[in-house]
Amino acid sequence: MKRIAVDMDEVVADVLPKFLTIFESINGRMPNEEEYQGRKIYQVPGGENLREALYHKGFFADLPLIPGAQEGIQTLLDQGNEIFFVTAAQEFRNSLEDKYDWLLQYFPNISWRNFVFCGDKSIISADYLIDDHAFNLRTFSGKGLLFTAPHNLHETEFTRVNDWPEVLAFFAQENQANGANR
């Protein structure tokens, strides 16, 4: 049994659509995708005040799922892995209940025992970490997988997974390699 730590934002929960909507309401236009490739959308000119929204109650309550996340998590469970959701919630006091309720809603088969709200993920001990931030993978002692998000497109330091089917393909290969090593 392997322990897989899974980040929330931009891995199972999609924050980008909400940011785009707020950007549009401020600037009267949608940003082009090229504008926020390799950086956060709040680093795009006109997006300076977007990050402030993260502190508001409710911001994280109604985020849509990343496509394939539910099926992906279920497949990893079916393969005998342990899943822990590990999210850097602690910067945002008002996100705690929202994130908790969101996980219960979309992943009712994952126990609260496996929810981790932290600030600094270097405290996490697991075999794998799937995360969209290279800085979280850099301090991780297990195997890190960089889940593609527009802001991390230029990162080359870690094994990249572009979507949930690629996550499953990675673990299928790991299982095969482990089987071959037996």
Added chain:
Amino acid sequence: MKRIAVDMDEVVADVLPKFLTIFESINGRMPNEEEYQGRKIYQVPGGENLREALYHKGFFADLPLIPGAQEGIQTLLDQGNEIFFVTAAQEFRNSLEDKYDWLLQYFPNISWRNFVFCGDKSIISADYLIDDHAFNLRTFSGKGLLFTAPHNLHETEFTRVNDWPEVLAFFAQENQANGANR
């Protein structure tokens, strides 16, 4: 620099007085100390419904400090250690904001980066864990210290610290041993 993970309830935050008060309001008497030695107060006859209080908003908001906890944490910081508060908050959705606010109130010098709300502490990677529950120490890969609480008086499996001065004495000895090994 060593990383020390510190549990909240019954290590820095005192839950017992509140439980005693609720027990008294239900049963018309205070339990004797012998009644809850070696077990949780909600395992004492008449205390069966006490645990339910943990689910109420506000239960964790106004807990008193364990004597010496603030000074103890400050001394460990001054000695160059890193402190992470690690609490099994996740069973109690309504405790999340209360615990967060409590930490900010009593330990304003510890960043939110170092708050961890989890369910199963086997996910924690640190050098030391100070906790009142043997089951948390059992799955911990670093050095575990059992912080004395009435319920754990019969535990003999781990290094015991009876109070915060004993925590500091333990680390003074560790520092001396590490110095001697250099």
